[in-house]
Amino acid sequence: MLRITNTLTGKKEEFIPITPGEVRIYVCGPTVYNFVHLGNSRPAITFDAFRRYLEYRGYRVILAQNFTDIDDKIIIKANEEGVDALEIAERYIVQYWKDSLALGIRPANFHPRTTHFVDEIIEFIQDLIDKGFAYVVDGDVYFNVSEFKNYGELSHRKLEDMIAGARIEPGEKKKSPEDFALWKAAKEGEPFWNSPWGPGRPGWHIECSVMSTCILGETFDIHAGGADLIFPHHENEKAQSEARHGKTFARYWMHNGMMRLAGSKMSKSLGNFITIKDAVKKYGKDAIRLFIFSKHYRSPIDYSEEMLAENLRAVKRVNAILRDFEKSEGDKPLFSKKTPFVKEQIERFIEALDDDFNTPKAVALMFDLINKMGETKNRNRKLEIYHLIRNEFGPVLGILEKDEEVSANIDGLVKLLIEIRAEFKKDKNYEKADQIRDRLNELGIKLMDTPEGTKYTF
Numbered sequence: 001m002l003r004i005t006n007t008l009t010g011k012k013e014e015f016i017p018i019t020p021g022e023v024r025i026y027v028c029g030p031t032v033y034n035f036v037h038l039g040n041s042r043p044a045i046t047f048d049a050f051r052r053y054l055e056y057r058g059y060r061v062i063l064a065q066n067f068t069d070i071d072d073k074i075i076i077k078a079n080e081e082g083v084d085a086l087e088i089a090e091r092y093i094v095q096y097w098k099d100s101l102a103l104g105i106r107p108a109n110f111h112p113r114t115t116h117f118v119d120e121i122i123e124f125i126q127d128l129i130d131k132g133f134a135y136v137v138d139g140d141v142y143f144n145v146s147e148f149k150n151y152g153e154l155s156h157r158k159l160e161d162m163i164a165g166a167r168i169e170p171g172e173k174k175k176s177p178e179d180f181a182l183w184k185a186a187k188e189g190e191p192f193w194n195s196p197w198g199p200g201r202p203g204w205h206i207e208c209s210v211m212s213t214c215i216l217g218e219t220f221d222i223h224a225g226g227a228d229l230i231f232p233h234h235e236n237e238k239a240q241s242e243a244r245h246g247k248t249f250a251r252y253w254m255h256n257g258m259m260r261l262a263g264s265k266m267s268k269s270l271g272n273f274i275t276i277k278d279a280v281k282k283y284g285k286d287a288i289r290l291f292i293f294s295k296h297y298r299s300p301i302d303y304s305e306e307m308l309a310e311n312l313r314a315v316k317r318v319n320a321i322l323r324d325f326e327k328s329e330g331d332k333p334l335f336s337k338k339t340p341f342v343k344e345q346i347e348r349f350i351e352a353l354d355d356d357f358n359t360p361k362a363v364a365l366m367f368d369l370i371n372k373m374g375e376t377k378n379r380n381r382k383l384e385i386y387h388l389i390r391n392e393f394g395p396v397l398g399i400l401e402k403d404e405e406v407s408a409n410i411d412g413l414v415k416l417l418i419e420i421r422a423e424f425k426k427d428k429n430y431e432k433a434d435q436i437r438d439r440l441n442e443l444g445i446k447l448m449d450t451p452e453g454t455k456y457t458f
């Protein structure tokens with residue numbers, strides 16, 4: 001029985017989908033005004049693996065993740081560079097795809113963009129106005145929080161406390177400090193769309209309510225994202241959607257804890273971030289994924305170069321064991337899921353992940369098995385473990401998968417470059433020989449000249 005912690009109730013609950021066998025999930029995606037960072041990769045990797053796990057458990061998963069492609073931060077960046085806001089968004093969406101591919105994140109079924117849903121957003125806001133939940137002031141539209149009785153239910157806050165803590169920013173024309181913008185009238189030089197309230201653009205929260213309900217329905221199974229989004233973003237999404245449709249918006253809310261760097265949330269706006277590009281170059285996707293899975297998704301995780309380096313060493317060690325086995329035994333199809341040993345391991349894996357997606361426990365099981373594989377002399381047991389890691393558990397977490405063809409090609413190419421380098425050295429062209437060594441080194445492939453010839457590691 002799959003159980004997940006639902007932020008709405010604060011409890012670990014049995015997961016029961018609306019439609020048997022099918023799970024509809026919405027994950028808040030990035031605001032595209034800069035490179036995505038390792039902190040952003042936490043929800044991406046976590047919910048990618050969670051989706052794979054649901055599929056492993058037999059569900060058909062429908063996953064939507066948005067791109068916020070219009071926002072104050074995008075407009076500021078565009079003005080700094082003197083380019084169109086959409087050009088900024090486009091640039092970082094392309095970068096997002098490169099990074100996700102490098103991290104082994106499967107594309108969602110839907111990747112909606114805010115600017116493609118402006119008509120639907122206007123329609124949604126108009127309906128909120130008609131139903132008495134929103135009001136217009138000089139071309140801005142605000143959600144009237146006091147009209148929605150369950151406001152604060154998700155973030156477990158009281159409206160009185162929120163009113164005391166909130167303030168009206170200069171330029172905002174809302175009636176009450178806790179109200180929030182659904183539509184912002186365009187200021188001089190800002191991109192805008194025409195609307196019944198004049199030229200303007202959507203506020204921050206409305207887009208997710210619109211895209212999620214348009215794609216997944218007025219009520220769907222799981223809404224996910226980082227815990228930093230619980231308030232105000234998710235609280236507001238929930239209020240808008242439930243006010244409009246008069247029914248539950250998302251049944252389960254899952255939130256990942258923050259990745260911290262030097263004690264603070266890793267964040268684009270604070271500037272304390274490591275880009276995915278740099279991290280992948282240094283540690284590779286499996287070490288990063290393992291690092292993320294090493295902590296329960298709800299707990300905070302501290303960025304640690306030592307931990308990433310340790311995970312990289314572990315990945316290399318495990319891959320070496322698996323590759324050695326492939327070479328010596330071949331990938332023989334003698335695997336049966338019905339043997340008591342294999343059945344027991346699968347049960348343990350499911351037990352760990354069924355328990356609020358406990359990846360540290362699942363990963364520990366995988367490493368236990370690898371150690372057993374090294375210790376045992378039993379060929380059949382080795383084969384069973386080999387298959388459990390490579391073909392059963394690895395693909396669920398998106399790690400340690402077999403990429404034989406690619407690595408065989410890389411082996412061949414590195415050997416070819418070593419031969420060419422040896423010829424340069426023979427001709428005393430040390431400059432070119434060093435160039436080959438240095439370029440390979442930059443790619444993470446280290447050459448070592450030994451009395452037995454040149455060896456390499458990567």
Ligand SMILES: Nc1ncnc2c1ncn2[C@@H]1O[C@H](COP(=O)(O)OP(=O)(O)OP(=O)(O)O)[C@@H](O)[C@H]1O
Binds near residue numbers: 029032041257260266
């Ligand atoms: N440090 C972090 N750890 C874990 N998840 C994060 C972290 N920072 C952002 N996220 C998550 O990444 C996703 C994309 O968020 P977003 O684009 O707003 O990034 P951000 O870096 O927080 O931006 P900003 O710096 O402007 O707040 C969201 O689900 C968000 O909760």
Ligand SMILES: [Zn+2]
Binds near residue numbers: 028029208233
């Ligand atoms: Zn959102």
